[in-house]
Structure formats: C-alpha cells, structure tokens
Amino acid sequence: MEKSQGGRVDLGSRNKSEVITIRINPKLKFGLELMARLHNRSVAQTVEMAIQRVLEDPFDGIQNLRDVRYERDLIEKLWSPHRGERLLRMVLTHPELLSYEEEVLWHKLTRAGVTEDYLEGTGLDDLHLRPNCNQREFEERIADFWDKLDETERSATSKSKGKSRKEPLAP
Structure with a gap:
C-alpha cells in the first residue's frame, strides 16, 4: 500500500467486505436462491446487489423515528x-x-x-x-x-x- 499525503495509507483501492449474519424465513431464502440463479450470481452477491439498490433508491417521504431524511x-x-x-x-x-x-x-x-x-x-x-x-x-x-x-x-x-x-x- 502506498502512503498518501499526511502519512495516511491509501485505502481507496482496497475492496474489503464485511461479514453480516441475517435470519430470514425459508420463503425469502428460496427467492434469493432463485434470483441468484437467474442472475448467475451467488446468494451473497445477490443480497449485496439488493442492498445497494435499496440504498440508492430510498423511500422518500417516509418519516423515521429520528426525524431524519435519508439522502441519496x-x-x-x-x-x-x-x-x-x-x-x-x-x-x-x-x-x-x-x-x-x-x-x-x-x-x-x-x-x-x-x-x-x-x-x-x-x-x-x-x-x-x-x-x-x-x-x-x-x-x-x-x-x-x-x-x-x-x-x-x-x-x-x-x-x-x-x-x-x-x-x-x-x-
């Protein structure tokens, strides 16, 4: 890794993934597996793709408990x-x-x-x-x-x- 200005290590090019564990019902899991097959992806890749889509297109106008609007x-x-x-x-x-x-x-x-x-x-x-x-x-x-x-x-x-x-x- 190269040092950038200010003594910091440039981490921009590193794609480190985080591991999360979720619990879903069998019907949703089956749906994820089908979607993964249709897109020729793994289930993990399919979940990541779905999360990215949700984060890119949030539910505008819906209030949350903290009274904060999610911006793109x-x-x-x-x-x-x-x-x-x-x-x-x-x-x-x-x-x-x-x-x-x-x-x-x-x-x-x-x-x-x-x-x-x-x-x-x-x-x-x-x-x-x-x-x-x-x-x-x-x-x-x-x-x-x-x-x-x-x-x-x-x-x-x-x-x-x-x-x-x-x-x-x-x-």
Missing part, C-alpha cells in the same frame, strides 16, 4: 475508510445518527481532552470546527485515541481470560 448521497458524505474521519463527519453533520457505542466513544474523547483544541459549541447538536483548525490532525488524534482504547480493552480481555484458565498441576 448521505453515505458518500459520511463514509471514510479512516474511522476517526468517519466519526468526526458523523458528529459534525448528523450527530443524531450516532450509535450508542459511537456516543460513548465521543464522550470518552471529550472527557480526555482530545476535542478541546479543535471544536467550538456545546453539546453534540451545536458542534463545529474552530476556525483554522487542522482537521486532518484532529482526525488522526481521534483515531490514535480510539486505537489506544482498543488496545487497552484487548489487554484487559486477555488478562481476564488468563485469570480464568487453571494452571496445570505439577506432577
């Missing part, structure tokens, strides 16, 4: 392969769409002082970048903090697993 380009506006950048985009443009885990992470970032030199405003609904703030540097600080949290969590998990294992008895 919403994914493009929010997506980044860099999770710090993606979280910041969500916080600044659509904080109402943050998951619980993302909100918890954001509060940890705020309490740790990671955000104070970069943002102005009070509360999630009123945040904006400070004038002349280095957004890329901010995104990288978010990602670094997140990586350290992950590392701490992995370390705590491995320690707790180590304690639960019984030591072999000496002969």
Whole structure:
C-alpha cells in the first residue's frame, strides 16, 4: 500500500467486505436462491446487489423515528475508510445518527481532552470546527485515541481470560 499525503495509507483501492449474519424465513431464502440463479450470481452477491439498490433508491417521504431524511448521497458524505474521519463527519453533520457505542466513544474523547483544541459549541447538536483548525490532525488524534482504547480493552480481555484458565498441576 502506498502512503498518501499526511502519512495516511491509501485505502481507496482496497475492496474489503464485511461479514453480516441475517435470519430470514425459508420463503425469502428460496427467492434469493432463485434470483441468484437467474442472475448467475451467488446468494451473497445477490443480497449485496439488493442492498445497494435499496440504498440508492430510498423511500422518500417516509418519516423515521429520528426525524431524519435519508439522502441519496448521505453515505458518500459520511463514509471514510479512516474511522476517526468517519466519526468526526458523523458528529459534525448528523450527530443524531450516532450509535450508542459511537456516543460513548465521543464522550470518552471529550472527557480526555482530545476535542478541546479543535471544536467550538456545546453539546453534540451545536458542534463545529474552530476556525483554522487542522482537521486532518484532529482526525488522526481521534483515531490514535480510539486505537489506544482498543488496545487497552484487548489487554484487559486477555488478562481476564488468563485469570480464568487453571494452571496445570505439577506432577
């Protein structure tokens, strides 16, 4: 992988798929299998194609519980392969769409002082970048903090697993 400007690794050309598990009724599964055969695709490819179509042609005019309209380009506006950048985009443009885990992470970032030199405003609904703030540097600080949290969590998990294992008895 080539390094791009700012020390970031260019992830744009990498097509990494995510694995999801879904539960569907037998009739829908049969329909998916038939559709896959008709299009000479796998069932996974057929499901991915169907999801892409739904995301490209959302149900306009239907209200949702969060009172947010789905826009065709919403994914493009929010997506980044860099999770710090993606979280910041969500916080600044659509904080109402943050998951619980993302909100918890954001509060940890705020309490740790990671955000104070970069943002102005009070509360999630009123945040904006400070004038002349280095957004890329901010995104990288978010990602670094997140990586350290992950590392701490992995370390705590491995320690707790180590304690639960019984030591072999000496002969």
